[in-house]
Amino acid sequence: MKRVLVRSVAAAAATVLVGVLAACSSGSSAAPATQGATTGATAKDTGPLKVWVMGDVGPAFEKATADFTAQTGITLQVDAIPWENVNDKLTTAVASGQGPDVVQVGLSLLPTFAAAGALKDLSGVIGNYPGLAAANFPDAVDPKNLGSDGKVLSVPWISDTRVLFYRSDILTAAGYPTPPTTWDQMEQVAKALKARGDGQYGYYIPLWDNTLPVQYTWQAGGDVVGADGKVNFDTPEFAAAVDHYLGFFADGSAPTASDWDQTQGFVSGATPMVISGPYLAKAISEAAPELDGKWSVALSPKDKNGTSLFAGSNLGVWNTSTHVDAAMQLIDYLDQPATQTAWYQAQGELPTNLQALDELSKTGDAALAVYAKQLTEARTVPMVPGWDLIANEMATALTAIGTTGADRDSTLEAFYAKAAQISSNY
Amino acid sequence: MTSTSTVAPPGAAFPRVRRPRRPAGPVSRRRGAVVPYAFVAPAFLLLLAFGVLPILVAAVVSTTNMNISGLADSSNIRFIGAANYTRLVQDPEFWHALTNTGLFALVGVPSILVVSLGVALLLHRSDSGFARALRAFYFMPAITAIVAVALVWGYLYNSQFGLFNYLLSLVGIGPVPWLSSPTVAKFSVALVAIWRATGLNIIIFLAALQGIPKEYLEAAAIDGANERQRTLRITIPLLRFAIFFVTITTVINWLQFFDEPYVLTQGGPVGATTSISLYIFQQGFRYNQFGFASAGSLVLFVIIAVVTLVQLRLRRSDVD
Numbered sequence: 035m036k037r038v039l040v041r042s043v044a045a046a047a048a049t050v051l052v053g054v055l056a057a058c059s060s061g062s063s064a065a066p067a068t069q070g071a072t073t074g075a076t077a078k079d080t081g082p083l084k085v086w087v088m089g090d091v092g093p094a095f096e097k098a099t100a101d102f103t104a105q106t107g108i109t110l111q112v113d114a115i116p117w118e119n120v121n122d123k124l125t126t127a128v129a130s131g132q133g134p135d136v137v138q139v140g141l142s143l144l145p146t147f148a149a150a151g152a153l154k155d156l157s158g159v160i161g162n163y164p165g166l167a168a169a170n171f172p173d174a175v176d177p178k179n180l181g182s183d184g185k186v187l188s189v190p191w192i193s194d195t196r197v198l199f200y201r202s203d204i205l206t207a208a209g210y211p212t213p214p215t216t217w218d219q220m221e222q223v224a225k226a227l228k229a230r231g232d233g234q235y236g237y238y239i240p241l242w243d244n245t246l247p248v249q250y251t252w253q254a255g256g257d258v259v260g261a262d263g264k265v266n267f268d269t270p271e272f273a274a275a276v277d278h279y280l281g282f283f284a285d286g287s288a289p290t291a292s293d294w295d296q297t298q299g300f301v302s303g304a305t306p307m308v309i310s311g312p313y314l315a316k317a318i319s320e321a322a323p324e325l326d327g328k329w330s331v332a333l334s335p336k337d338k339n340g341t342s343l344f345a346g347s348n349l350g351v352w353n354t355s356t357h358v359d360a361a362m363q364l365i366d367y368l369d370q371p372a373t374q375t376a377w378y379q380a381q382g383e384l385p386t387n388l389q390a391l392d393e394l395s396k397t398g399d400a401a402l403a404v405y406a407k408q409l410t411e412a413r414t415v416p417m418v419p420g421w422d423l424i425a426n427e428m429a430t431a432l433t434a435i436g437t438t439g440a441d442r443d444s445t446l447e448a449f450y451a452k453a454a455q456i457s458s459n460y
Numbered sequence: 461m462t463s464t465s466t467v468a469p470p471g472a473a474f475p476r477v478r479r480p481r482r483p484a485g486p487v488s489r490r491r492g493a494v495v496p497y498a499f500v501a502p503a504f505l506l507l508l509a510f511g512v513l514p515i516l517v518a519a520v521v522s523t524t525n526m527n528i529s530g531l532a533d534s535s536n537i538r539f540i541g542a543a544n545y546t547r548l549v550q551d552p553e554f555w556h557a558l559t560n561t562g563l564f565a566l567v568g569v570p571s572i573l574v575v576s577l578g579v580a581l582l583l584h585r586s587d588s589g590f591a592r593a594l595r596a597f598y599f600m601p602a603i604t605a606i607v608a609v610a611l612v613w614g615y616l617y618n619s620q621f622g623l624f625n626y627l628l629s630l631v632g633i634g635p636v637p638w639l640s641s642p643t644v645a646k647f648s649v650a651l652v653a654i655w656r657a658t659g660l661n662i663i664i665f666l667a668a669l670q671g672i673p674k675e676y677l678e679a680a681a682i683d684g685a686n687e688r689q690r691t692l693r694i695t696i697p698l699l700r701f702a703i704f705f706v707t708i709t710t711v712i713n714w715l716q717f718f719d720e721p722y723v724l725t726q727g728g729p730v731g732a733t734t735s736i737s738l739y740i741f742q743q744g745f746r747y748n749q750f751g752f753a754s755a756g757s758l759v760l761f762v763i764i765a766v767v768t769l770v771q772l773r774l775r776r777s778d779v780d
Binding site: 289291 | 532533618641725746748
């Protein structure tokens with residue numbers, strides 16, 4: 035425990051020192067860096083490219099890129115960074131200036147690292163790669179929707195969205211052979227399922243999920259970012275989202291336990307409905323293969339519309355990279371429909387390339403067709419710096435109201451003030 | 461030149477300085493003054509480099525708006541004076557975290573003291589193989605990795621399939637929201653920390669108990685003191701220094717309480733288990749607000765320094 039203080043102080047000290055050093059060196063090295071990139075293009079740059087990917091995908095990534103190295107002669111050094119260390123790792127890289135060449139950045143971290151100037155503007159070179167044109171990808175991840183003032187700081191790679199997972203056997207037994215498609219139906223079905231008995235619920239809302247209320251705000255026809263680009267929660271649509279969200283806690287159709295296990299609850303049937311991403315499908319099949327055929331996925335239930343969350347990761351080129359051309363070739367390769375399809379088959383991570391998505395959704399996999407359809411009606415989290423902090427404040431405020439009986443209006447007022455204050459700090 | 465040559469053979473320098481009753485001249489007197497410093501120097505330099513310097517840097521950083529863009533480009537760093545500190549005292553979460561830390565310390569320090577002293581007294585009564593095995597048993601939590609500990613306790617506490625709630629259901633008691641209720645979660649998290657911390661303190665008390673001369677207890681027994689009187693009047697007063705040591709280190713540990721809430725609850729639900737260290741960590745490393753977090757860590761440093769000084773002061777008057 036004592037070490038934590040010492041460690042954090044030491045880390046702060048180190049980051050300052052390194053930051054000063056990096057600032058000193060970046061000025062002098064800027065010119066040779068760009069020069070290296072241009073000469074590299076003519077003299078055939080073969081890397082090695084340092085690539086940082088996230089999660090447990092190292093060997094799979096090396097396998098997926100073996101062909102790329104064979105074709106281009108560009109060698110790769112792949113580092114797979116565990117998800118929980120991503121923020122630390124990227125922060126250290128920013129501080130030290132020692133980044134990779136190609137980096138995977140989750141969409142929720144994108145604004146922070148774009149604002150820190152960690153990613154290179156690719157608008158000058160992206161035109162050479164027709165495969166990377168914005169038209170090949172969903173609108174949600176079009177650079178102009180990622181808030182970078184005309185710059186292209188990243189290119190879409192893998193996608194992820196939130197759909198409704200439901201236990202068809204339990205819903206049918208309760209008299210609902212088809213899944214709910216509207217908010218009203220959702221509330222009604224959840225309540226009916228809750229009435230099955232003690233310890234049974236209708237719908238699991240992860241208390242740590244700080245995107246669901248935002249998704250509900252979109253579905254109510256609103257947004258959490260105002261026309262001025264600043265976050266604004268004080269809207270009738272957010273209020274409607276909050277009422278829908280809290281309603282599940284108020285009538286007891288969602289469990290209030292903060293340590294509720296999503297997969298376990300779904301498998302046991304205690305929470306037969308949950309809004310989650312494709313990774314849950316994998317978790318369910320692994321935990322309970324015998325449930326196959328007793329559960330399914332459906333589009334997010336609608337209010338005014340059925341907008342869901344567009345999650346996933348983009349690829350960027352680190353600001354200090356001297357292998358821009360080789361890096362772009364790799365990104366171009368990773369975004370080709372064939373590579374994207376193979377990656378889905380190996381890793382279960384959805385493509386962003388529209389052609390790959392389309393081909394996959396025609397393979398007869400019903401769940402895939404739902405994901406692909408939902409991705410066309412999905413948006414990314416707001417691309418404002420400090421979003422993480424604001425979203426967690428929102429989750430905390432709603433948890434307080436929903437599970438500990440805090441006063442709705444005063445808690446929300448305090449949250450609005452806090453959100454405005456956080457925005458002004460950036 | 462001269463000073464380095466005195467330092468070089470320390471073994472030779474010592475007896476030469478000590479032997480003459482009266483210092484022969486200014487040279488050897490200077491040697492006598494240098495040698496102790498030479499021995500202290502490495503530790504002192506380490507303390508400067510890894511203790512004092514980081515605190516000074518944190519003090520400087522705490523007056524800036526240091527965040528991730530400041531790391532990337534130092535021209536983004538601005539001096540903002542005491543703004544981080546004003547923001548800190550205006551942040552209800554900071555006060556919440558501070559209150560939580562105070563509560564944790566209030567519950568945790570006496571519990572650890574009483575439990576570890578009690579267990580040590582019991583273990584000290586016997587020197588059988590079983591008692592020695594028990595010592596190892598009690599020490600086990602102290603050497604087990606916190607993540608493994610948290611994982612297992614997380615399963616014990618779990619509201620869906622946890623062992624505790626299952627056992628309670630056997631005797632007809634309804635489920636307890638171990639980690640979900642803001643009030644109960646505080647105690648659940650504190651319990652794990654108490655369980656983890658007692659092992660080391662039991663060993664400290666056992667060592668101190670072994671240092672108590674048997675004659676005192678025998679003399680008291682001959683004078684007709686019963687076991688309770690011997691423990692309360694002889695043993696515990698003679699353990700005063702060990703108790704003092706354990707109290708100081710335990711108080712500091714609770715003020716820096718971090719590991720258990722970090723891995724068990726992430727500070728939730730609704731911030732109920734967010735200690736001040738966890739709050740600082742989140743502000744710094746989760747939200748990249750290094751300047752603000754530095755201000756928080758400096759405040760924590762001052763609190764710990766003041767609390768420890770007060771304890772040392774009380775101890776001094778106790779000795780007098």
